[in-house]
Amino acid sequence: YQYRVGGEKIWSEWFQFRTAGEKKDAVDIIYFGDAQNGLKTLWPRIIRESFRACPDADFSLYAGDLINRSGSDKDWGELLYSGGFIHATVPSIMTPGNHEYGHEQIIDPHWRKQFTLPENGPAKLEETCYFLDYQDIRLISIDADMADEIPELETAQADWLDTVLKTNDKKWAIVFQHIPFYSTKASRDNPRLRKVFRPIIEKHGVDIVL
Numbered sequence: 001y002q003y004r005v006g007g008e009k010i011w012s013e014w015f016q017f018r019t020a021g022e023k024k025d026a027v028d029i030i031y032f033g034d035a036q037n038g039l040k041t042l043w044p045r046i047i048r049e050s051f052r053a054c055p056d057a058d059f060s061l062y063a064g065d066l067i068n069r070s071g072s073d074k075d076w077g078e079l080l081y082s083g084g085f086i087h088a089t090v091p092s093i094m095t096p097g098n099h100e101y102g103h104e105q106i107i108d109p110h111w112r113k114q115f116t117l118p119e120n121g122p123a124k125l126e127e128t129c130y131f132l133d134y135q136d137i138r139l140i141s142i143d144a145d146m147a148d149e150i151p152e153l154e155t156a157q158a159d160w161l162d163t164v165l166k167t168n169d170k171k172w173a174i175v176f177q178h179i180p181f182y183s184t185k186a187s188r189d190n191p192r193l194r195k196v197f198r199p200i201i202e203k204h205g206v207d208i209v210l
Contacts, residue, residue: 015088020058023136030057030090031210034065036099039078051086058134060090063210064097064145064178070108080114093117095141096128097178105149117141122156129157131164138170144179147193158196165204175201176210 001019005012030050035043051057067075080087094115100108112127121129121143129143140161147154165173181194201209 015085017089017091018058020135025135027135027137028054028057030054030060032060032062034063034097034099035079036065036068036097039067039075039082043079044082047083047086051090057090060086060092061139061176061210062092062094063176064095065099066094066097067108067110068099070100070102071110073110076110076114093132093139093141095176095178096143096145098145101145105146122153122160125153125157129160133170136171138164138168138173140164140173140175142175142177142197144177144193147196148179148190154192154196158200161197162200162204165200165206168204172208173204173206174208174210175206181209 002014002016004014032046032050035046037043050060066079069075092115094117096107096111100111102108107128115127117127118130118132119126120131121127121141125143125146128146129141131138131140133139142157142161143153147157161175179190179193181190181198183189
């Protein structure tokens with residue numbers, strides 16, 4: 001497909017993108033951790049080098065903390081500006097991190113205004129905990145921050161994940177989330193997340209956890 005954005009006499013350049021292919025086709029994914037800091041100094045180097053290494057990526061997958069300060073229009077502006085035409089031509093899939101949440105565990109208002117994500121997750125977690133199918137892959141976003149902060153939402157996501165994996169008819173299952181089950185820093189260990197989610201992931205033979 002190709003598209004441009006504008007009105008009256010002011011228009012952007014044309015952008016091209018491709019939707020999902022056949023079930024059997026290979027899939028190339030660019031996976032990003034926290035963009036978060038240096039959104040005009042460091043982040044542009046990362047996203048451009050990644051695109052140069054994988055110019056035919058089907059989509060980019062973001063593991064949360066896209067920005068540093070929840071509610072910061074400046075942070076979101078710098079993130080999208082630095083991605084430039086890459087964000088305009090390579091579809092993006094994302095899960096929120098703790099920096100997308102403000103006080104009282106409320107998702108940054110920019111999140112749902114900018115992204116159109118599935119609303120097939122547990123109540124109160126629409127567009128943050130969800131799944132989508134791409135060719136022969138089921139991609140599952142766990143809102144790990146809400147699981148970590150609110151026990152009821154941890155239980156709701158665990159029950160939901162079990163159902164989503166039980167009904168999966170795709171060859172591959174990928175779970176992605178911001179807070180890791182196993183951290184490289186001892187003070188950031190997450191034993192409760194492991195206890196709740198690991199048995200479900202192992203029971204259903206999830207292929208990759210990002």
